[in-house]
Each structure stands twice: as structure tokens, then as C-alpha cells.
Amino acid sequence: MEQTYGYIRVSSVDQNEIRQRIALEQQAIPPDRIFMDKMSGKDFHRPQYQAMLKKLRPGDLLCITSIDRLGRNYEEILEQWRVLTREKRVDILVLDMPLLDTRRDKNLLGTFIADLVLQVLSFVAQNERENIRNRQAEGIAAAKQRGVRFGHEPRPLPPNFPETYVLWTEGVISTSEAAKRSGMARSTFRTRAESFKKDCP
Structure with missing residues (x-):
């Protein structure tokens, strides 16, 4: 049946x-x-x-x-x-x-x-699904151009970060030591150091 x-x-x-x-x-x-x-x-x-x-x-x-x-x-x-x-x-x-x-x-x-x-x-x-994805991508790109940030806001840098950054760039301390002093992982320290460099006048 x-x-x-x-x-x-x-x-x-x-x-x-x-x-x-x-x-x-x-x-x-x-x-x-x-x-x-x-x-x-x-x-x-x-x-x-x-x-x-x-x-x-x-x-x-x-x-x-x-x-x-x-x-x-x-x-x-x-x-x-x-x-x-x-x-x-x-x-x-x-x-x-x-x-x-x-x-x-x-x-x-x-x-x-x-x-x-x-x-x-x-x-x-x-085709409609692809159009939706394209519109989403275009919207995200336009928002980023306007300065809209996506994801979590990064944690504030520790007070000693500028000093640690200078010692690290001058080769006085290693990346491991700089990351330890900053209370973050080595990869995180490198990322934050790159951002800090761009933000410095």
C-alpha cells in the first residue's frame, strides 16, 4: 500500500x-x-x-x-x-x-x-541565494569602509604595553618575554603590536 x-x-x-x-x-x-x-x-x-x-x-x-x-x-x-x-x-x-x-x-x-x-x-x-550572499558581502564591505567594526572589541592594552613594545622592537626582550609581560599569547602580542605600530603617529 x-x-x-x-x-x-x-x-x-x-x-x-x-x-x-x-x-x-x-x-x-x-x-x-x-x-x-x-x-x-x-x-x-x-x-x-x-x-x-x-x-x-x-x-x-x-x-x-x-x-x-x-x-x-x-x-x-x-x-x-x-x-x-x-x-x-x-x-x-x-x-x-x-x-x-x-x-x-x-x-x-x-x-x-x-x-x-x-x-x-x-x-x-x-541564483537568489547567490544574490543574497553577494548583497551581504557588499553590505559588509560598505560598512567596513564607513569604519564599522565587526566582532568583539579588542581588550584594552595593558599600561606597560608601550614600554614593552619599544623594548621588543629594539631587540632587548624576546617575543615570548614581551607577550608574558603583556599578559597575552605570542601570536596575540604580534597582532596587537602590528596594530599599535599603525596607530602610532
């Missing part, structure tokens, strides 16, 4: 878990057949997705809310679609794009239309 499954993927910054779950429950999918992975954008290890793949049988239906739940990029989405529809021989329903319902029009034309729509949507999804 064919079963219907649902898959949810959310990242650490994605707040759509509840929306996705409600949408899948509206398809009358029982909770024990809804699989969910939580992960960051960089880590795409998906244990629940793999567990779901093992349960899927030919003729089953997989529901997802949007096409980008299947992968991080254009190539991965197309690969997972191929695995599901051709290797696993399951149907897929993409809730926010009714054209992507492999139960409809199973003739050659229907398959062609579904594949064409899938490729266009996958490309658009990846």
Missing part, C-alpha cells in the same frame, strides 16, 4: 519549521511519517532525509513545501529529484508549485513539462 511522507528542512536561521509542518499536516500526513533535519547552510549532513529514503517504496508520495528543501544548489536539487523519481520511483508533490506534482500527466509531455519547470525553479532558487 502506497504511503505519503513529508520532509522538512530548516537551518539555524530559518523560522519556517512550523509553517512547513502545518502545510504537511494539511495533506493528512501523520507525524510519524514527517521527517525533519535542522542544520546550518554549511553543514548539509541530513540523517533524517537518509532515514526517509530507506523507508520510501515505489508508488509512495513525498510532499515538500518548496523545491529548495531537496538541496543546497541547482545540481543537488536535480540529483535528488532524479534519485527520488527514477531510482526510488516515488512521486513528488511540491506544495508551493502545483506544476511539480509527478502524479499528474505521466505521459512524455507531462514529464517534459515537470522536468523543465524543475530546472527553471532550481536555477532561480540557487
